[in-house]
Amino acid sequence: MEFDRNTTLGIFLLLVVVGVGGLVGSSVMATSTVLMMVLPSVLVFGGVCLFLGMRYGEYRATN
Structure with a gap:
């Protein structure tokens, strides 16, 4: 799988939305x-x- 900017940003935002959505849905804290x-x-x-x-991955890829 090729991780370009759009794929990385999409996965990052999906993880944030799922995490925050789960926290809001579980009513552990006020919304x-x-x-x-x-x-x-x-x-x-x-x-x-x-x-x-990303920086560490670039370092590993060049060395």
Whole structure:
């Protein structure tokens, strides 16, 4: 499977939507708390991990 920008972004957003949707659906926290605190932190942390993973993959591919 070829991971280009669109595929990677789609899978990333799908994981975020499933995670946040499951948290909202399970009623563990108030919906406003999930959308105002959890969603932004998941996006930032996921973005940092995605960036570091891509850079490490590039490093591994060239060495």
